[in-house]
Amino acid sequence: MTRLLLHACCAPCSLEPVRLLEEEGFEPTICWTNPNIQPADEHDRRLEELRRWCAATGTPLIEAEEDTSCWERSVAPIGARQRERRCRACYALRLAEACRVAECEGFGAIATTLAVSPYQLFDTCNDVLERLARAHGLTPVIRDFRPWYPEATRRSRELGMYRQNYCGCRFSAAEAALDRARLRDERKAGR
Ligand code: SF4
Structure with a gap:
């Protein structure tokens, strides 16, 4: 089994990548490092949900630095x-x-749960992952998990996860607020 560090953006987006990577024979450890999430209570809420899910499923979790x-x-x-x-x-x-954590902790491979969301910039994300992984001597595990996004949505709802x-x-x-407003307007206009 190859030990793989899986960067995770949140608990719902971790569900399917962990399952699929395990099916492939990887042994995933989750890595949380998301200093982008604002405001702070939203950041803490997502992290807390991930901690809960990791503890419940026995999935190892590393909380890395966040600048x-x-x-x-x-x-x-x-x-x-x-x-x-x-x-x-x-x-x-x-x-x-x-990648820094993966190299320090002796992981051979790295991936990200961002690859399950159709809202992320898939090619840009993969390009970044590929370059950084190589620079750290890691194998980038590039997978398109997006077809499993509906299943991730279904499972996370069933589990009552914060989404x-x-x-x-x-x-x-x-x-996102603008997009929702536009969709509401289109629905009202019958488009
Ligand atoms: S929209 Fe882009 S910049 Fe903002 S949190 Fe998401 S990935 Fe980061």
Whole structure:
């Protein structure tokens, strides 16, 4: 079995990647490092849900370092208008920390639960993971978990998990609120 460090953005997005990676013969340990999540009580709520699920299922969890001031310096100034650049920098900050931990703790492979969400920038995220993993001597395990997103949604609801409705940063909270308003308007207009 290959020990794999699985960067996790939240508990609901961990469900299917852990199951699928185990089916492939990996032995996943979850790694939490998400200094992008705002505000602080939202961050703590997502982490607490992940802790609960890991404890209940016996999935090992490493809580890595989180440098929120680095996120504010290196990601936030990119702002709302350049989403690809902003998310690339955000993925890089989180996955660099996960790769650092993986290398220090002797893992052979690394992956991320971000690959289950159709709302993430899949190719950008994989590109970042691939580069960072290689730089740390790790095997990047690039998988498209997106077809299992509906199943992750179903299972997380069934388990009564907390499910957030935006990615994490304040920009994504505003973007998601705008999207919901647009969809409401379209429904009202019968489009
Ligand atoms: S939308 Fe998500 S990935 Fe992109 S910068 Fe915000 S928190 Fe990071």
